Amino acid sequence: MNGPDYKIKQLSIFSENKPGRIAAVAKAMKEECINILAFSIAEGAGYGVIRVIVDSPVRALERLQRDGFVVRFTDVLAVEMADRPGGLYDLTEMLSEAGVNIEYAYGYRNEPFAVLIIRVEDTDEGMKKILAHGAKLLDVKHFQPDAGC
Numbered sequence: 001m002n003g004p005d006y007k008i009k010q011l012s013i014f015s016e017n018k019p020g021r022i023a024a025v026a027k028a029m030k031e032e033c034i035n036i037l038a039f040s041i042a043e044g045a046g047y048g049v050i051r052v053i054v055d056s057p058v059r060a061l062e063r064l065q066r067d068g069f070v071v072r073f074t075d076v077l078a079v080e081m082a083d084r085p086g087g088l089y090d091l092t093e094m095l096s097e098a099g100v101n102i103e104y105a106y107g108y109r110n111e112p113f114a115v116l117i118i119r120v121e122d123t124d125e126g127m128k129k130i131l132a133h134g135a136k137l138l139d140v141k142h143f144q145p146d147a148g149c
Helices: 021-031 057-066 087-097 123-132
Strands: 008-016 036-043 047-054 070-082 102-110 113-120
Touching: 008 021, 008 057, 008 113, 021 036, 021 047, 021 057, 036 102, 036 113, 047 057, 047 070, 057 070, 070 087, 070 123, 087 102, 087 113, 113 123
Parallel strands: none
Antiparallel strands: 008 047, 008 070, 036 047, 070 113, 102 113
């Protein structure tokens, strides 16, 4: 790839909705010295989807599969957002004006800014529209230095 790589590899982990499943994921990441950088859980009828961004996605995928989890990669985008009241509104209004439909999102604070992780239907088209409207996307290097312990 010639330019920055904005496609962030998110792990989507499908799990029964029962005590200990999140702890099992966290323990596996701890044992592999993999840092969880962003985390979200969505629940359904008796199951959940644990979404994580880690500093070493390939190693995390391999470990979780060895532990019996159903897990896959999903490409997401990380958009820099102002860390102030109205920051989310300003960003989502711009995304709306750009014609970017968010399938799901979660955010976190990363001083001096905040980050909105978004899943869009067409990642390449979403990247083009976001960049064309002046927003800043975070490169994969921001998330995956693979520093280990």
